[in-house]
Amino acid sequence: MVFQWARFVVTSLICAALSLAGAPSAVAAELRIGLAADVTSLDPQFLNVAPNDNIAWQIFDALVHVDANARLIPGLAVSWRPVHPTTWEFKLRRGVKFHDGSDFTAADVVFSLDRPATLAASPGPFTGFVKAIVAKKIIDPWTIQLKTAAPYAMLPYDLDSIFIVSKKAAAGASTEDFDSGKAAIGTGPYKLVRFARGDRIELARNDSYWGWQNDGKTAPWNKVTLRILPEDTARISALLAGDVDAIENIPTADLTRLKANPKFRLEQKVSWRTMFLSMDQYRDHPPHVSDKSGKPLAQNPFKDARVRLAISKAINRKAIVERVMEGYAIAAGNLVSPPVFGYVAALKPEIYDPQAAKQLLAEAGYPNGFALTLDAPNDRYINGEQLAQALAQMLARVGIQTKVETMPSSVYFAKARAGKFSFALLGWGSFSGDLALRALLATPNADNGYGAWNWGHYSNPKVDALLKQDFATLDDNKREALARAAATLALKDTPVILLYHQLASWAMKKGIAYTPRTDEYTFARDFRPR
Amino acid sequence: MHAFILRRLLQSALVLIIMSLLVFVGVYAIGNPVDILINPQADQADIARAIAALGLNQPLWQQYLIFLKQALSGDLGKSFVYDIPALQLILERMPATLELALAATSMAVLLGIPLGLWAGLAPDSWPGKLIMTGSILGFSLPTFWVGLMLIMLFAVELGWLPSGGRGPTTDLLGVPVSFLSWEGIRHLILPATNLALFQLSLIIRLTRAGTREALLQDYVKFARAKGLSNARVIGVHVLKNILIPIITVIGLEFGSVIAFAIVTESIFAWPGMGKLIIDSINVLDRPVIVAYLLIVVTLVVLINLAVDIAYSLLDPRVRIVAATA
Numbered sequence: 001m002v003f004q005w006a007r008f009v010v011t012s013l014i015c016a017a018l019s020l021a022g023a024p025s026a027v028a029a030e031l032r033i034g035l036a037a038d039v040t041s042l043d044p045q046f047l048n049v050a051p052n053d054n055i056a057w058q059i060f061d062a063l064v065h066v067d068a069n070a071r072l073i074p075g076l077a078v079s080w081r082p083v084h085p086t087t088w089e090f091k092l093r094r095g096v097k098f099h100d101g102s103d104f105t106a107a108d109v110v111f112s113l114d115r116p117a118t119l120a121a122s123p124g125p126f127t128g129f130v131k132a133i134v135a136k137k138i139i140d141p142w143t144i145q146l147k148t149a150a151p152y153a154m155l156p157y158d159l160d161s162i163f164i165v166s167k168k169a170a171a172g173a174s175t176e177d178f179d180s181g182k183a184a185i186g187t188g189p190y191k192l193v194r195f196a197r198g199d200r201i202e203l204a205r206n207d208s209y210w211g212w213q214n215d216g217k218t219a220p221w222n223k224v225t226l227r228i229l230p231e232d233t234a235r236i237s238a239l240l241a242g243d244v245d246a247i248e249n250i251p252t253a254d255l256t257r258l259k260a261n262p263k264f265r266l267e268q269k270v271s272w273r274t275m276f277l278s279m280d281q282y283r284d285h286p287p288h289v290s291d292k293s294g295k296p297l298a299q300n301p302f303k304d305a306r307v308r309l310a311i312s313k314a315i316n317r318k319a320i321v322e323r324v325m326e327g328y329a330i331a332a333g334n335l336v337s338p339p340v341f342g343y344v345a346a347l348k349p350e351i352y353d354p355q356a357a358k359q360l361l362a363e364a365g366y367p368n369g370f371a372l373t374l375d376a377p378n379d380r381y382i383n384g385e386q387l388a389q390a391l392a393q394m395l396a397r398v399g400i401q402t403k404v405e406t407m408p409s410s411v412y413f414a415k416a417r418a419g420k421f422s423f424a425l426l427g428w429g430s431f432s433g434d435l436a437l438r439a440l441l442a443t444p445n446a447d448n449g450y451g452a453w454n455w456g457h458y459s460n461p462k463v464d465a466l467l468k469q470d471f472a473t474l475d476d477n478k479r480e481a482l483a484r485a486a487a488t489l490a491l492k493d494t495p496v497i498l499l500y501h502q503l504a505s506w507a508m509k510k511g512i513a514y515t516p517r518t519d520e521y522t523f524a525r526d527f528r529p530r
Numbered sequence: 531m532h533a534f535i536l537r538r539l540l541q542s543a544l545v546l547i548i549m550s551l552l553v554f555v556g557v558y559a560i561g562n563p564v565d566i567l568i569n570p571q572a573d574q575a576d577i578a579r580a581i582a583a584l585g586l587n588q589p590l591w592q593q594y595l596i597f598l599k600q601a602l603s604g605d606l607g608k609s610f611v612y613d614i615p616a617l618q619l620i621l622e623r624m625p626a627t628l629e630l631a632l633a634a635t636s637m638a639v640l641l642g643i644p645l646g647l648w649a650g651l652a653p654d655s656w657p658g659k660l661i662m663t664g665s666i667l668g669f670s671l672p673t674f675w676v677g678l679m680l681i682m683l684f685a686v687e688l689g690w691l692p693s694g695g696r697g698p699t700t701d702l703l704g705v706p707v708s709f710l711s712w713e714g715i716r717h718l719i720l721p722a723t724n725l726a727l728f729q730l731s732l733i734i735r736l737t738r739a740g741t742r743e744a745l746l747q748d749y750v751k752f753a754r755a756k757g758l759s760n761a762r763v764i765g766v767h768v769l770k771n772i773l774i775p776i777i778t779v780i781g782l783e784f785g786s787v788i789a790f791a792i793v794t795e796s797i798f799a800w801p802g803m804g805k806l807i808i809d810s811i812n813v814l815d816r817p818v819i820v821a822y823l824l825i826v827v828t829l830v831v832l833i834n835l836a837v838d839i840a841y842s843l844l845d846p847r848v849r850i851v852a853a854t855a
Contacts, residue, residue, distance in 0.1 A: 038805075038809050040609075040611045040612045040613075041611070041612060041613055043613065046613055047567065047611055047613070048567075048569045049567055120583045121583050121584055121608070121610075121613075122580065122583070122610075122613070123562075123563040123564045123566075123567040123568065123580055123584060123610050123611060123813075124564070124567035124568050124569055124580070125569075125576070125579075125580055125583075126569075127576065127579070128569055128571060128572045128573070128576045129569075129571075131576075161569075174613075175612070175613035175614055176614055179614070196801065197612070197619075197622065197623075197801070198623065198801040198805055198806060198809075199695065199696060199799075199801035200695070227695060227799070228799070228801075229694070229799045230796075230799075230805075230809075231796045231797060231799065233678060233681075233797060234681075234693070234694050234796070234797055234798065234799040237678075237681045237682070237685060237686055237693040237694070238693045238694060238695075238799070240685075240686045240693075241681070241685040241686045241689065241692070241693040242689070243685070243692055243693050243694070243695070379812070408812065409566060409812070410560060410561060410566055410811070410812055410813065410814050411560055411561065413561070413565040413566050414560060414561025414562065414565045414566075415561070417565050428570065429570070430570070430571075435571060439570060439571060444574075446573070446574035446575060448573075449573025449574065449575065449576070450573070452571075452572060452573045452574055452576075452577070453570065
C-alpha cells in the first residue's frame with residue numbers, strides 16, 4: 001500500500017528532521033492530542049468500537065471503571081456486591097452532577113441500561129453487555145439492584161462498557177443530537193464543546209468532575225483538542241512540527257528514533273492485546289492444508305497435539321519480538337497479558353527448539369512435513385504482514401511449507417467467520433482471562449454464547465465445565481483461581497499458537513507525562529505537566 | 531442544445547444505476563460490517579441479531595430493491611457506522627474537498643498558463659528549459675512523496691506552515707470555507723500545492739506545445755504582418771486558439787482531482803470526502819460507498835457537460851447538436 005511506502009520514507013527522514021524540530025515552549029493550559037482512528041459518533045451507546053469508546057470516556061462515565069492495569073475500580077458506583085446469588089447491588093456515588101447541572105441518580109442508570117436495546121441498527125451494538133440483566137430495581141436514588149437469570153459473576157465487567165447518559169438529555173435523542181452536543185451530557189471529566197466529524201473534537205474541563213484529586217479548577221488542562229490523524233505519517237509529523245502535544249499508537253519503526261530524541265518522551269505499557277495463530281481442529285480436510293505436492297493429507301494434522309506443539313516449538317518468539325516488533329512486545333505464554341485478571345505466571349512462552357519440532361512432526365507421521373497457508377490481515381495489527389512472513393520462514397525451517405496470504409480486514413474477518421481459513425492470525429484484547437477463554441477456547445455453542453471466536457473449534461469439556469463454574473462464582477479470588485485453572489488446562493493442549501503481547505505506546509512533548517494504560521485508551525485527564 | 535443536454539443527463543442516469551448495482555454486488559461479495567465491528571465478547575446470537583437489524587440478512591436483490599425505492603424518494607440510506615444519512619455525511623465533507631480541488635486547480639491554471647507560454651515563446655532560453663525540467667519532476671514524482679517532503683520541510687523543519695488539518699472555517703453563502711482567514715490559508719497552502727503539482731505540469735506542457743505550434747501558423751504571421759503588437763498577438767490570437775485543449779484537460783482533471791484527492795487528504799489529515807470514502811470502504815459502510823460514488827459520477831458528468839458547453843463558446847466552429855446517427 002502507498003501509505004506503507006510513505007512510512008518508510010518518513011522514518012528515513014525523521015532522524016534528520018528530529019534534530020531540527022523546534023522545542024515546544026512552556027506547557028499551555030490547552031492539551032492537543034493526535035488520535036489514530038476516526039470517531040464515528042458521539043452517542044456513547046451506538047457503536048462499540050475503541051475509538052468511539054475512547055471519546056465517550058472523556059465525556060461520560062460508567063458505573064465501573066478499569067484502572068491502568070485493566071483491573072476493575074469504582075466509577076459512578078462506589079461499591080457493588082451480590083446480595084443474592086442472582087442479584088447484584090450497586091451503591092451509587094452521591095453528589096455527582098451532569099454537565100448541565102442536574103443530579104445523577106439511579107433513574108439515569110436504569111435509563112442507560114435500557115437504552116442500547118432501543119438503538120437497533122448498529123453493526124456493533126452494546127446490547128450484549130446488558131442482556132444478562134432480567135430485572136432492575138431502584139432501592140433509593142443511590143442504590144440499584146440488578147437481577148440476572150442465573151448467578152453471573154461478570155456483570156460488573158459488563159457494566160464497565162455501558163456509559164451512563166442523562167435521562168433528561170438523552171430521552172428520545174438521536175445520534176445527531178449527540179453529535180451536535182445537545183444530548184452529549186455526561187458526568188465525565190470534560191464537556192463537549194465541538195465535534196467536527198473526521199477532523200477534531202474540542203473539549204472543556206468539567207470543574208465539578210468527581211474524579212479530580214483536588215479542586216477541579218486546578219486540574220491541568222481547561223481545554224483539550226483531540227485531532228483525528230489516522231495516517232501514521234500525518235500523526236507523527238504533527239507531533240514533530242509541534243501542532244499537537246501528544247500522540248497515540250506509534251509505529252514500531254519510529255519508536256526507537258523518538259526515544260532517542262531529547263525533545264520528546266515515550267510512555268509504554270504492555271497492552272491487553274495478545275497475538276496468536278488459530279488452527280483448524282474440527283474438519284477432516286481443512287482448506288489449504290496438503291502434502292508438499294498439493295495432494296490432500298489422509299487426516300487433519302492439527303488434530304494431533306504433537307503437530308500443534310511442533311509448530312509452537314518451531315517459532316522463535318524472541319526473534320519475532322526483536323526483529324519484527326523491534327523490541328516493543330513481550331513473548332506470550334498466556335492468552336491474556338501480565339497485568340490482567342486470570343494471568344498465570346507459571347505459563348511461560350514455548351521455548352524455541354526446531355530439532356524437537358522436527359522430531360515431533362516425525363512422530364506424528366510427517367517426517368517430511370506438509371504444506372499450509374497462513375492467512376493474516378494486513379491493516380489490523382502492528383506489522384501484521386511482516387509477522388506472517390517471518391512465521392512462514394520459521395515454519396519452513398522445520399519442514400512445514402507455508403504460503404502467506406494477507407488481505408484487508410474487511411475481507412479477512414468475513415472469510416474467517418465463514419470458515420475459509422485453517423491457519424490464521426488473530427489478536428485479542430480482554431480484561432479478564434475467563435472472558436478470553438470463553439470467546440476463544442470454549443466449545444462453540446450458539447445457545448450459551450461460548451466460543452464465538454474459537455475459529456479452530458478447539459473443544460475440551462473440562463475447560464467448558466470450569467468456565468461455567470467460574471462465571472457462576474461471585475467471589476473474585478475463587479473466580480480467579482478457576483480462571484487460572486481453566487487457562488492452564490486448555491493451554492496444555494496447544495489449542496492456539498501464542499505469539500506475543502503488544503506494547504502500547506504514546507509519544508509526547510518533553511514537558512508532559514502520561515499514565516500509560518493496558519487497555520490502550522488515551523485519556524486526556526491522565527496527561528499532566530511534569 | 532437542449533436535446534443534447536437532456537440526452538446526456540439520461541445517459542448519466544443509466545450510468546448511475548449500473549454503478550450502484552456494481553457496488554451492491556461488490557460489497558455483498560466481500561462481507562458485512564458486523565463481522566468487522568462487532569464487540570469481541572459478542573456471541574453468535576448477538577452477531578446474527580446485529581446483521582438482521584441492518585437488513586443484511588435479506589437476499590441481495592431484495593436489499594437492492596429497497597435501496598432503489600428509497601433512492602427514488604431521495605433517501606440514500608443511513609450510514610451504518612455514523613448513524614446519520616449518507617448523503618448528509620458526504621455533503622458535510624464536500625466543501626473541504628471542493629475547496630482543496632478548486633485551490634489546486636486555480637494554482638495550476640494561474641501558474642501553468644503563463645509559465646507554459648513563457649516556455650513556448652522562448653524554448654531555448656534557460657528559464658524555458660528550467661520550466662520544462664520542473665514540469666518533468668512534477669509529472670514523475672509520486673504525490674504522497676512530494677506531500678511528505680513538503681511537510682518535512684515547511685512544517686517540521688522550518689515551522690512556517692501547519693503539518694496538516696483544515697483551518698477554522700467561516701460560512702460563505704451557507705458553505706463553510708476556510709480560505710477567508712489567514713489561518714485557513716496557511717492550512718490550505720501545502721495540500722493545495724501538493725495536489726496542484728501534477729495538473730500544473732500538465733498545463734505547462736500543453737500550453738507550451740500549443741504555443742509553439744500556433745506560432746508557426748499563418749494567422750499569427752498575418753497578424754504580425756498587419757503590425758499588431760506582440761502582446762495582442764500572443765494574448766488574443768495565440769492564447770485563444772490554444773485554450774481549447776487546455777480547457778478540456780482542466781475539466782477532465784478537475785474530476786480526477788476531486789476523486790484522487792484521497793492521497794493528499796490522507797497525508798495532510800484534510801477532512802474531505804476522500805478520507806471518508808477510505809474509512810467507509812474499510813468497514814464496508816455500503817450506504818456511504820454507494821452515495822459517494824453516485825455523487826462523484828454526477829460531478830464528473832456535469833463537469834464534462836460544462837466543458838462541452840465552454841467549447842462552443844470558445845470556438846465558433848463547434849456546434850452542439852443532437853446526434854442523429
